[in-house]
Amino acid sequence: MTPRDADTLVMARPERGAIALDRRALPAIGPDDALIRVRRAGICGTDLHIVSWNAWAAGSYVPPVALGHEFCGEVVERGRDVTRLEPGDLVCAETHIACGTCSQCRRNRRHTCLDLRVFSKLGRGCFAEYTVVPQQALRRVPPAISLDRAAVMEPFGIALRAVMEADLRVESFFVVGCGPTGLFAVAAARALGAGRIIAADPLPFRRDLALAVGADAAIDPQAGAYDRQVAALTQGEGVAVALDTSGHPPAIRDALACLSPGGTMFLIGLPSKDVAFDLARQVVLRETSLRGLYGRRIDETWMAAEKLLASPSLRIEPILTHHFPLAAFDEAFATAQSGQAGKVLFRFD
Amino acid sequence: MTPRDADTLVMARPERGAIALDRRALPAIGPDDALIRVRRAGICGTDLHIVSWNAWAAGSYVPPVALGHEFCGEVVERGRDVTRLEPGDLVCAETHIACGTCSQCRRNRRHTCLDLRVFSKLGRGCFAEYTVVPQQALRRVPPAISLDRAAVMEPFGIALRAVMEADLRVESFFVVGCGPTGLFAVAAARALGAGRIIAADPLPFRRDLALAVGADAAIDPQAGAYDRQVAALTQGEGVAVALDTSGHPPAIRDALACLSPGGTMFLIGLPSKDVAFDLARQVVLRETSLRGLYGRRIDETWMAAEKLLASPSLRIEPILTHHFPLAAFDEAFATAQSGQAGKVLFRFD
Amino acid sequence: MTPRDADTLVMARPERGAIALDRRALPAIGPDDALIRVRRAGICGTDLHIVSWNAWAAGSYVPPVALGHEFCGEVVERGRDVTRLEPGDLVCAETHIACGTCSQCRRNRRHTCLDLRVFSKLGRGCFAEYTVVPQQALRRVPPAISLDRAAVMEPFGIALRAVMEADLRVESFFVVGCGPTGLFAVAAARALGAGRIIAADPLPFRRDLALAVGADAAIDPQAGAYDRQVAALTQGEGVAVALDTSGHPPAIRDALACLSPGGTMFLIGLPSKDVAFDLARQVVLRETSLRGLYGRRIDETWMAAEKLLASPSLRIEPILTHHFPLAAFDEAFATAQSGQAGKVLFRFD
Amino acid sequence: MTPRDADTLVMARPERGAIALDRRALPAIGPDDALIRVRRAGICGTDLHIVSWNAWAAGSYVPPVALGHEFCGEVVERGRDVTRLEPGDLVCAETHIACGTCSQCRRNRRHTCLDLRVFSKLGRGCFAEYTVVPQQALRRVPPAISLDRAAVMEPFGIALRAVMEADLRVESFFVVGCGPTGLFAVAAARALGAGRIIAADPLPFRRDLALAVGADAAIDPQAGAYDRQVAALTQGEGVAVALDTSGHPPAIRDALACLSPGGTMFLIGLPSKDVAFDLARQVVLRETSLRGLYGRRIDETWMAAEKLLASPSLRIEPILTHHFPLAAFDEAFATAQSGQAGKVLFRFD
Secondary structure (H helix, E strand, C coil): CCCCEEEEEEECCCCCCCEEEEEEECCCCCCCEEEEEEEEEECCHHHHHHHHCCHHHHHHCCCCEECCCEEEEEEEEECCCCCCCCCCCEEEECCEECCCCCHHHHCCCHHHCCCCEEHHHCCCCCCECEEEEEHHHEEECCCCCCHHHHHCHHHHHHHHHHHHHHCCECCCEEEECCCHHHHHHHHHHHHCCECCEEEECCCHHHHHHHHHCCCCEEECHHHCCHHHHHHHHCCCCCEEEEEECCCCHHHHHHHHCCEEEEEEEEECCCCCCCEEECHHHHHHCCCCEEEECCCCCCCHHHHHHHHHHCCCCCCCHHHCCEEECHHHHHHHHHHHCCCCCCCEEEECC | CCCCEEEEEEECCCCCCCEEEEEEECCCCCCCEEEEEEEEEECCHHHHHHHHCCHHHHHHCCCCEECCCEEEEEEEEECCCCCCCCCCCEEEECCEECCCCCHHHHCCCHHHCCCCEEHHHCCCCCCECEEEEEHHHEEECCCCCCHHHHHCHHHHHHHHHHHHHHCCECCCEEEECCCHHHHHHHHHHHHCCECCEEEECCCHHHHHHHHHCCCCEEECHHHCCHHHHHHHHCCCCCEEEEEECCCCHHHHHHHHCCEEEEEEEEECCCCCCCEEECHHHHHHCCCCEEEECCCCCCCHHHHHHHHHHCCCCCCCHHHCCEEECHHHHHHHHHHHCCCCCCCEEEECC | CCCCEEEEEEECCCCCCCEEEEEEECCCCCCCEEEEEEEEEECCHHHHHHHHCCHHHHHHCCCCEECCCEEEEEEEEECCCCCCCCCCCEEEECCEECCCCCHHHHCCCHHHCCCCEEHHHCCCCCCECEEEEEHHHEEECCCCCCHHHHHCHHHHHHHHHHHHHHCCECCCEEEECCCHHHHHHHHHHHHCCECCEEEECCCHHHHHHHHHCCCCEEECHHHCCHHHHHHHHCCCCCEEEEEECCCCHHHHHHHHCCEEEEEEEEECCCCCCCEEECHHHHHHCCCCEEEECCCCCCCHHHHHHHHHHCCCCCCCHHHCCEEECHHHHHHHHHHHHCCCCCCEEEECC | CCCCEEEEEEECCCCCCCEEEEEEECCCCCCCEEEEEEEEEECCHHHHHHHHCCHHHHHHCCCCEECCCEEEEEEEEECCCCCCCCCCCEEEECCEECCCCCHHHHCCCHHHCCCCEEHHHCCCCCCECEEEEEHHHEEECCCCCCHHHHHCHHHHHHHHHHHHHHCCECCCEEEECCCHHHHHHHHHHHHCCECCEEEECCCHHHHHHHHHCCCCEEECHHHCCHHHHHHHHCCCCCEEEEEECCCCHHHHHHHHCCEEEEEEEEECCCCCCCEEECHHHHHHCCCCEEEECCCCCCCHHHHHHHHHHCCCCCCCHHHCCEEECHHHHHHHHHHHCCCCCCCEEEECC
């Protein structure tokens, strides 16, 4: 029996914290859709922005908004044209859906497709017992991957993307911001042969998590400028690669000064205002680079994530700090916002 | 008979325009040095900064300063340990001299050597009948290369470096600033298979030079923001690669917005103050990159420059707009600063 | 009025030269198909193999075989799900159709898709007034590209692929075999900034074509071993890159010896028997590489071909030596096999 | 007091096994030389070839030959121009000494320098209490590296070179031949994030070592063709990268068939005769590559080796199976040739 409706967590009104469980009718299962019974779902920074109803959220969404886009679950039913999946398959979702024909897609840059559709804008949500997902977004989960790991494939992927682009083998790596993305980057870098890994975060809880998943040192911005702290930890050499996940302008500017000549800083965090750089001294004369990263290469990053998440050499379990049932959504969101958490997951049994 | 002294153009005192020809004793020829009779020498932006005695020059040099570092000339005499050159050889100079043993050199990044010595700081100058140069800086000029081309090997090299790093084959290219470096970049990009080339400069004289050496279009900042002009010239696509040679903050910021998603902006120009960017919208979400470039890869860039300057498919002669005898140094510098010149050369007969 | 049948050139029986024009019913236009009125179609080496009915053809095809897969034409009618094309559009075809979901496709290697479908095996042919083509294979031709150039997009693409993989900028290039693929490679290399280009072919007619489209020298195997001839033309240095389009074992082995240390030989030609190499001396100690190439990267190569074929800096017209009406198929095939031709095209008016 | 002579192991006469300890005068310490007290020295395959006096050795050396080139030791005395080292420094040697000015060196390919000098041809040897080494070959050993690890920097480097060129992160890797080079490659690949690692060797002792340093499986050629065994271990996918260290023609040919489309086989082993390939089926149509590797990139590989050998994440100790005093040279060589050893070291106390 196909369910017709499902408890779904929604941002009900355009005001801070206006979330509630809603028994909603499921959308019709289109020919290219699959109905998914959700097993695990993770709270993303995007969800936190929506629930806080900040300026970005107000400019991007119209309530009611079904929340959640990081998940794994089982195929329950499938549309007419769904040929690659079977009922019972465990799946997760590459939430970026490319058109396949624009100039970016033709260049094999599907992740910056000019007509990109994003699951979180389809009005479906995954903080729900069931959800409906286009086949094109779904990926079967390899058997060696646990439910918890499958649930974080998507956010792990963006961190892995940075690590894969960087080629950190034997190289030093500086990760700014130890939220889930920064922590996943530390863990991936450790598994993929990085040299010295230094993480930075103002919160001791997060610094401890960074050390638990492979950082060699975890520094506190209150202990002094990053460039002096990093110099002290690298015999004055600086790092080959930095990654900003914080979006915090002073941190970004300071991290740039930690690079050795020829080094690269990858940027994933989204600063809410302009960031000013001393390009002459910090970029041109020292030949450094700043590289923005958005999403995952489709499907290279996902394939790499499948392989790495199936491997015992990757250590991410300490990052998955909390599990809640959907009914405890208030506590789950409060935990995710507390600074005393890594990735917070909903568990559906 | 080895000359003992030589007319040499020097910045005599720490004040704007204080240049004069000085009959100076040549430095002793050390075991690793060669005495060079200069044949052609080019005025670089660095020379203009010194002669204008701006803040950067005042912070970097102590008068008297022997001017000039771009040149070609003939080997007249050589020190005891100079084995790779013969008297009569035509040579030019890679003015960056690397230590060979620091961590940057060991990474094959000699151009950002941590102990880099620079010819222009050795007190020798090439706006002179004769000069003394360390063997390590000298490169024999292949026979197919004219004196004029040999004289610009060094500044051409920095432009070529950007073009080689970029891989512009069939790709669109936006060059900001049509001084000699920007013009050399246009010419190199055209010879190396670039797609559409768009140049920008406020001065009509320079825009005309850009068109003469291969730009498809040359735009004026006064005609509107770069991003709108470039969009109109690229069917809305933007460019894959931009190169800033201007160091002008508004131009750099505007050029960044001309990139297609995934595009790269190379930076050679040295901004005199901080430049602020909307990293979220222009860099992270669109996956663009900013890459500083300094100098030439040693010796890959020089080898590539030798091959390209020996080829008739490269068209740079329109850039070499003026030749002066050394005695006309006042006119030469005035011309170089006028905005009505490309590269200005001293010719020694 | 949609045509129901069309004159189509077929290999009628499994015997050498058994080709004939057949008035055949067109296949039904499926939901993803477009009916195309052919404007130009080129004879490929594959067509010659089929018509000669050699061992490879006999093992790969079952007569009757509709011939031809290189073409351009106009969309006449389209199936229900064809959304990206309009009647009247000029199109050509990327004849390799990838599944999109296998491990090679997920790695962005669609051209070596594990379930690759090839137009030439669909039983449709393009040596015909009309043909029916899956939308996925069709690409709209940019307006700046002539009918003749549009017709050779596919074979030009494989040559361009090699040139793009190689990065020949300022580097020397040795092309073995001056059939259409080798000649297209010479032309593309010249347009994309190659240094010295040396071509080789036993036939004077083809060597002349190579010189006409940009080779600096064209050598004859009967004049001596390639390695000695190439050494003489490169001051003893050898070449950085070689490309074999001949599939001729002695030529391949000899070309390998023409490489400088660190050089690469790309292989497109298909040898009909094993090729033996002195790996120790020619590959390991000199750090050379052998790289097989098959097809075009989908869709990067096609995009690059569109840009380059739209550019006047590419010179390929001398390669398109002959045009025939379809009725003159016997003469067209004889010409293509004569060694006195470049690419032979059918023209439909 | 500087020693004047030293016990040195030499190949005394041109006949199999003619090795003996010889009390020889040390060569004069030139201005660029350092006198080294040897602490550890490893037996290389080259030493085994010389001692067996096979055709290659007879064609390459003239007895008496001082044996040994892999070592670490302490600087005892230094020539006039040796500025980068101090007496007491622990050093090891990059045994390839490049000219710095040939076209290969200028391309940053010093390891294939056209005038390469090799320590093993300088007549000095390191199976000796003391030896004299040009400063240019010496590298200071970082403090975190043990004597044993320092002694194998050079042979470890060649294996690491292959792993670094390959970029094995999350990718499958097939290593053919489990002598020291193959075993080092397994260990380096494991530390640098490789996916599944499969090793092959006919000797059970060596297969066990491969498993001990990180291989997931170790296969025996007698158990069937490599391609079938590898397919069974990779769900039919094959491997992305293979490395041959055996030089055994049937093994090389068979390993090529283990690659997935687009895969690469690196070749380090030196086959003593030609190897024949089915280029059409195995290389062109499947887009595989064969890449010869010789030596280490100077100095990138050495820097990477320093970093990796200083890291506890690298596990190579099981490979260093035997230590002998120099006087037991007969037993040491017999052990190295027995097939029951990894790397055999001489220890000097």
